[in-house]
Amino acid sequence: MSGWTKHSGQAVALPFHNIDTDQLIPSRFMSTPRSEGYGRFLLHDLRRDESGSEHPHFPLNRHKDTSIVVAGRNFGSGSSREAAVYALVDAGIRAVFAPSFGDIFSGNAVNNGLLPALIQDADFELLLRALGDASRPAHVCLDARHISIDGTTIGFQIDPGRRTKLINGWDDIDLTMQHAAAIGQHKRRLDSHAPWVRPVTERTGS
Amino acid sequence: MTAPRALLDRLWSAHEIVLREDGSSLLWVDRHLVHEGSHHAFAKLAARKASVAEPELTFAVVDHYAPTRERDKGLAPQIAYMIDTLRKNAANHGLKLFDLRDPGQGIVHVVGPEQGLTLPGLLINCGDSHTSTHGAFGALAFGIGATEVAHVLATQTIWQKKPAAMRISIDGELGPGVSAKDIALNWIARLGADGAQGHAIEYAGSAVRSLSMEGRMTLCNLSIEGGARFGMIAPDETTFAYVKGRAHAPRGLAWEAALNDWSELASDEDAEFDRDIHLDGSEIAPTVTWGTSPEHAIPVTSTIPDPETLANGKAQAVRDALDYMGLPAGHPIQGTPVDQVFIGSCTNGRIEDLRHAAAVLSGRRAKVSGLVSPGSALVKTQAEQEGLDRIFIDAGLEWAASGCSMCVGMNGDLVEPGKRCASSTNRNFRGRQGPGALTHLMSPAMVAAAAVTGTITDVRPLLKGRAI
Ligand code: SF4
DSSP, X not given: OOOOSEEXXXXXXXXXXXXOHHHHSOGGGTTSOGGGOSGGGTTHHHHBOXXXXXXXXXXXXXXXXXXXXXXXXXXXXSOOOTHHHHHHHHTTOOEEEESOBOHHHHHHHHHTTOEEEXXXXXXXXXXXXXXXXXXXXXXXXXXXXXXXXXXXXXEOBOOHHHHHHHHHTOOHHHHHXXXXXXXXXXHHHHHHHOXXXXXXXXXXXX | XXXXXXXXXXXXXXXXXXXXXXXXXXXXXXXXXXXXXXXXHHHHHHHTTOOOSOGGGXXXXXXXXXXXXXXXXXXXXXXXXXXXXXXXXXXXXXXXXXXXXXXXXXXXXXXXXXXXXXXXXXXXXXXXXXXXXXXGGSOEEEEOOHHHHHHHHHHSEEEEEOXXXXXXXXXXXXXXXXXXXXXXXXXXXXXXXXXXXXXXXXXXSHHHHTSOHHHHHHHHHGGGGGTOXXXXXXXXXXXXXXXXXXXXXXXXXXXXHHHHHHTTOSOOTTOOOSEEEEEEGGGOOOEEEOSXXXXXXXXXXXXXXXXXXXXXXXXXXXXXXXXXXXXXXXSBSTTOBOXXXXXXXXXXXXXXXXXXXXXXXXXXXXXXXXXXXOXXXXXXXXXXXXXXXXXXXXXXXXXXXXXXXXXTOTTSOOOOTTOXXXXXXXXXXXXXXXXXXXXXXXXXXXXHHHHHHSBOOOSXXXXXXXXX
């Protein structure tokens, strides 16, 4: 995964609260290998009718070049399915701005280079007004932690550790391996001090 | 003098290996549970040519795609593929697998506790948001995404920022027909579906102490529906009695050592919580959802909200939800006709849940069709020994094998578009039980009441003269 600090793209509003990960990707698509691409599944059942035709009024159907989304509170709540992030990322989305996010979703987002940017309720209203139902050019800066849309600039929050990770495109496994000695020590201490922690298995017998 | 500590602090410091400058902790993972949905994580592992660091601490379960009707033949190719992929990954990495025919098969959050894999004081991860269930034992248990699952597989550790501590105390006695499900829906309705975001919840109070382990698991399970990744309850005699003698639980001297360590697992009396919430258990009524988020919950005796009476910001969300659910604003929720019922899931698919539903259904016929899927094969066997299966079948409901089933519909157990289902599950999200499905969450006893009357009904009159 490559890191990034600035992104310019088209922003649209999805002015709904509680867009859960079951909406972001319905479960029936989740057995698809990632290599086949998840973009077409994004918000599938909200965007399409039963026959699979797109609802012409849905914001993401009207504006196919969207890379920044402004959404209501509790975005990405519910199921831990990282496939919800794959659907966003594969559809070209780089940043989501919302007053609150599902905790597991935000972690998954950062692990895939997608920015979950936390904004104030009042700023959410401000961005909604700035966007209306149009698509507007926007500029996101991770360093300065702000987004500008048509001359409206507002700040956002992101956990500093997560921001560093997004900027550098770091992979946690590589970082963790640097702590191998401390991990080994912890494990040995457990084995000697808390013999009950290891599960009793056929292999360990009694 | 050391500062007073909460249960969260004790569990956290026992697992912390490294504390990074940005506040993230590297934590040791004592148990890692995987299921068919973990295929993305195994693919990531394969892409790095990495192996599983601690195969003996990793357990695989077939649940999300497990067929609950015909187990042997005619599996849809996609379902067979998902189960086979898990089998291959488990075999390649030497993981113990609870396969379809294993007597211990079931939903991952039912299997862990039942097998004694879930213990007080452990850190437990699973690539599933309802991992908070295991916190009922006084464990640090939380759901993770696929990249994190790959990380745990490769390193047996997880990076996590310590959440803020929140306590929800429930005192007072629960009324007849009121259960842990009702407690959970009540606090979520009060605080909102994101009300506990960024917090680890510790449930306390006399009503929580009186809950069985099954009830405690239901309560902790639903923490995530209020936005909390962690829910926990300090272990006590109820916990120890449940764990003792389970297949993978410590025995002999290790059991004594465990009991000794577990006796420390509580919050100090003067521990500080970032948020402290109180509920009176005696005021909680059987509760149902009317909308498309678990926060859309009301007492069954109450009326469906009316957007006209709400402020603008809230009115639109309520209007959208009622529109999807096809419900009239301002009418009593009781009497709403349902098309079918479902009893099962990691929230309410345990033996006590089935007993509650059976207490209502015994000697009665269901007016609508319904499916009962026990949370595990062991629960199924026990229910059959107690004759509960007969009660369900005699009532006209279908008695099926265990799995996630209609909670998420991945195995093909779906609610048809536009059909209304009274369900003992955890998510009434749009389309969760199938595209266009209309879900009303409630306790298993309330689902049974809906089956008997064909409508959303207060279970309490139906329980008169019956023990639950
Ligand atoms: S029963 Fe439902 S909520 Fe529980 S693990 Fe299965 S799909 Fe998830």
